[in-house]
Amino acid sequence: MIQKFAEIFESPDLRRKILFTLGAIAIFRVGAAIPIPGINADALRSIFQTGGILNFLNMFSGGALSQFSIFSMGVMPYINASIIMSLLQGAHVLPYLDRLAKEGELGRRKLNQLTRYLTVFLATFQSFGLTIAITKMQPPGGGMSVVSDPTWGFYLLTVLTLTAGTIFVMWLGEQITEQGIGNGVSLIIFSGIVDRIPGAARDFIGLIQAEELGLLKAIMIVLAILAMVTVTLWVETAQRKIPVQYAKRVVGRKMYGGAQSYLPLKVDQSGVIAVIFAGSLLAVPMTITSFTPQTTPWVQGMQDFLNRGNWIYQILYAGLIIFFCYFYNSVSINPVDLAENMKKSGGFIPGYRPGESTAKYIEWVLERITLGGALFVAAVCVLPDVAQKYLNLPFYLGGTALLIVVGVALDTMGQLEAQLIMRHYEGFLKKGRLRTRWFNVGAPS
Structure with a gap:
């Protein structure tokens, strides 16, 4: 197995693909750690510690939602746009999409472009909804709200930042798919899950040491x-x-x-x-x-x-x-x-x-x-x-x-x-x- 991994780096082209993929994932992880201004990090952390649907959504954002970073929505708008386009093609309700599907590579590019346009629309809509939701969130024990000053300036800045972040993550995922190794969207989600494994293992050991979990x-x-x-x-x-x-x-x-x-x-x-x-x-x-x-x-x-x-x-x-x-x-x-x-x-x-x-x-x-x-x-x-x-x-x-x-x-x-x-x-x-x-x-x- 070690020899096989050594052979991977013997090929310059394959080595370039792997390094490009790792570099793109590193860029996403850095962006996922940059919070949007005006967020109370402690209040947000206490909300996510309660679990529920928020932790589930945080997984699909690559771990960015728990920090309400510039990549908080991750690839979810892109995935939703892909679902809508796939359903429309599968149901054959739009003859135009059926014609594009039969035009080979050129048709595939046009379909991808339509998916990107739909992603921008959904990202704008979902970022506005997420911004409203985050301003209404309260920690379990009360105290300070997640957003200290929910003005119109905060709404505008947050919506623009989240939408731009989604567009960048979508582009980054496509670049990984085309120039790297693996499916870009899946690898972005994968990186967020793997990033949380050491912390989960540490918490698991802590529960055993605190005798909250029997051996x-x-x-x-x-x-x-x-x-x-x-x-x-x-x-x-x-x-x-x-x-x-x-x-x-x-x-x-x-x-x-x-x-x-x-x-x-x-x-x-x-x-x-x-x-x-x-x-x-x-x-x-x-x-x-x-x-x-x-x-x-x-x-x-x-x-x-x-x-x-x-x-x-x-x-x-x-x-x-x-x-x-x-x-x-x-x-x-x-x-x-x-x-x-x-x-x-x-x-x-x-x-x-x-x-x-x-x-x-x-x-x-x-x-x-x-x-x-x-x-x-x-x-x-x-x-x-x-x-x-x-x-x-x-x-x-x-x-x-x-x-x-x-x-x-x-x-x-x-x-x-x-x-x-x-x-x-x-x-x-x-x-x-x-x-x-x-x-x-x-x-x-």
Whole structure:
């Protein structure tokens, strides 16, 4: 493994990509530590120590929201804009977007530009809502408010700063994706989660030393976390391999084809995208409620609903994750196109006719494995909240954070491996395998 990492830095181009990615993440971390003027840091810190939905939103801002820094909104407006654009394309409600989707690289650039414009609009709207919300926040024990002087000047400066910060973070994420290694948006969220791991470990040890957490329970928690990481790694790398046979062809005096390959379909095709989309969508009601007085009954009801300990919230969160897992698969994988491309190249799935029959079989397998992957992802994100509530744990385990860390790490290592193989080095990841008997029960003929 050490040799493989040494080989990474032997390639100047790959070394440049890694250093660029690390430099961009460092810039984001510096910006995430620069607070907006006029904020009482102690009052804000005491509010975030109470947990709840704010800590959940803080995770998607890369840890910047807890300091109300210039990057407080992180990539949430960009993610919400991407969700809206994806839904519009998937529903085929705007013919213009359908035409752009079919125009190849040029159409993709135009769609990205439209997503950026929508991001600016959402960032302006959400920054105004966040500014109003932060001025109304009070520490649990009373005392000084978070904003010492909420004048119109403060509102204007904060909205402009947060909007500009979101635009910069969006640009930074795109630069990481294009010129670095990994998905820029995911790595920005990943960096904020990893940055909090040392502090969480220190607090965990402090609870044990203060005898607020028993040694046996602490050991069980550590074993549970290790088990979650192990199972998550297995599921995230698991594939359903559909065998593909290629017919023999005679071209001139040579014979081609006759080889056997396979079509790999990941169990969790969406990775962390479904989790990020679901979490960002749940943040929208908080922005809407910030525009009305906090004493309004429906606003108080909405805040109770957004409590992570609420079972209705957990069901909605799990449902959104499952929905986006299926939605991502429907957008990213087209069984008809796969079957047609396979047919054109002379390939076929044993036992199924090329064309429509093959497409139906691929679609059937996709639906089956997506259900298992989506249920697993939803369970990892929801069960730690349930465990914290009913086992009276003094801290939050963070299933969503765990899934994002593992998923982003695997995706980034996968891209590194692809770069190594492209440069004639051997990769360092072992391929995931998944037995296929269960998935073949009741397959269409």
